[in-house]
Amino acid sequence: MKNLIAYFAKQKILVNIISIVVFVVGLYALTHIQRELFPNIAFDFIQVTTVYPGASAEEVERLVTSPIEQDLKEVDGVKKIMSISVQGQSLIYIQLDPDQTTSDEAKSDVQDVIDKMSDLPNEAEKPVVVSLESKLRPIVEVSLSGDVSESVLREKAKLVQDKLEKIRSVAKVNFNGLRDYEIRVEALPQKLKQYHVSLNDLIFALKNQNLSIPGGVIEAIGPHKKEMIVRTIGEYKSLEDIKKTVVRANELAESIRVGDVARVKRVFEKRKYYERTNGHPAIYLTVLKKEKGDAIQLVDDVKAVMEKMKPLLGDKIHVSYINDMSYFVRRRLKVLTNNLAIGLVLVVLILSLVLPSRIAFITAFGIPFSFLGTVL
Structure with a gap:
């Protein structure tokens, strides 16, 4: 260490060049460094969310949560599986063992398991797999x-x-x-009674009309072979389409439509x-x-x-x-800058009492030098 200090004491030009480089590059890095309130943290947790509209908590537990938990047992690196089943939604939290797997690998494995599942209810939405971390x-x-x-x-x-x-x-x-907007069909009891239509008839008509079904491929035979994709499209595009939906018809082509027994309107969701x-x-x-x-x-x-x-x-x-999280970042940076300035002034004043001013300033110079060197 003494030889190193003695070497730099003799190489004044080299020391000055290093100091200038550290200051210039440090100031550049300081103005371009990423400013963040908290560092990014991976929590070693994966969440699987499944929405099952209209289902009770018991049905969600039995038809969604339990089957997913059973299949997730084959994933490597799982330390613990916790679940919450509420009305219309299933939440499964998977705690990972960081010594056996990474968050990205485990998320990929969980997604593969979910994609292979075929025993979930048709009414349930596709499970969403997310890795819990603080970067977003x-x-x-x-x-x-x-x-x-x-x-x-x-x-x-x-x-x-x-x-x-x-x-x-x-x-x-x-x-x-x-x-969001939603289409609300309000059945009119008097109209249902007048036309002898049950509520189930109305529901069945709406459910079976609003469909888009693939019908296969038609291949033409001849010198110019062509293929056409057949698809039955019956999705609603307007309120009038819903009102014109046939609930029931007789042999005389007289039909009862949704607009005859219900009020159809476009409103905001509850x-x-x-x-x-x-x-x-x-x-x-x-x-x-x-x-x-x-x-x-x-x-x-x-x-x-x-x-x-x-x-x-x-x-x-x-x-x-x-x-506004940037307010706290600005405040912390301001505190850091003020403390640096105050510390620098106090060091210069105290050293000036016992040392020559030139030596005091050179010694105090080590504070910003060390700070900018740390930024690098």
């Missing part, structure tokens, strides 16, 4: 609120989502408070919760950041996009920012 985290929420109709607010929120998802560091934009900002109905857009994105730069980009969109949103719709 909300960075800011954009609130759109105002005294406008829900359909107008919904239209503007969709427009904002399209613009925000074009930002390079944005992984996804999720909605809170946005309701509200599960209310979202408000400053007392006004609101829709929240939660912006998720990509793993390599910069928190501060992303929020600045989001605010710049929203500033440009204000003329399109109109005067009645107000934009607010909620749960």
Whole structure:
């Protein structure tokens, strides 16, 4: 160590060059480093979510959760399997053993098992497999609120989502408070009684009409062989299509249609919760950041996009920012910068009391030098 110190003490030009390089490259790295509130963490957990509309918790447990748990036992590296079955949904959490497998490998194995399953109910949606990790985290929420109709607010929120998802560091934009449209068929008891139609007749007619069924392939015989794909398309495209659906007909071609015994309308789905900002109905857009994105730069980009969109949103719709994570990142960086500056000043002042000023400044120079060297 003494020889190393003696060598650098003699090579003043080399020391100066190294110091300048560390300062220049360190400052460049400091201005381009990724700024994040918390580091990315993999939790060694995999979640399997299955939606089974209309099923009770007991049915979900028996028909969905138990079969999936049974098949997941063949996956290597599984430490524990936990499940929650509620009305209409199954949640399965798989804890992994990090010594036996990685999160990516286990997720691929679980997905293969799910894809091979064939004994789930037809009414159940396809299970979704996700790896629980912190790389996709909300960075800011954009609130759109105002005294406008829900359909107008919904239209503007969709427009904002399209613009925000074009930002390079944005992984996804999720909605809170946005309701989808649904077609509601309300049976009229007096009409059902008048036409002698049961509720099951109405349900059966709607269920069997709204279908798209493959019919195979027709091959033409001759010198110019051709193939045509046959498909029976009966999906509804408008409210009129639903109203014209035949519930029952007789031999005289007289038919009873859905519009004769029910009221058909397009409405918003049932509200599960209310979202408000400053007392006004609101829709929240939660912006998720990509793993390599910069928190501060992303929020600045989001605010710049929203500033440009204000003329399109109109005067009645107000934009607010909620749960801005970049605020905490800026505050931490400010504390770090202030502490560095205060520490540097205190070191210079204290050393100046016992050492010559030149030596005190050279010694204090080691603080920013060490900090910038660490950034590298």
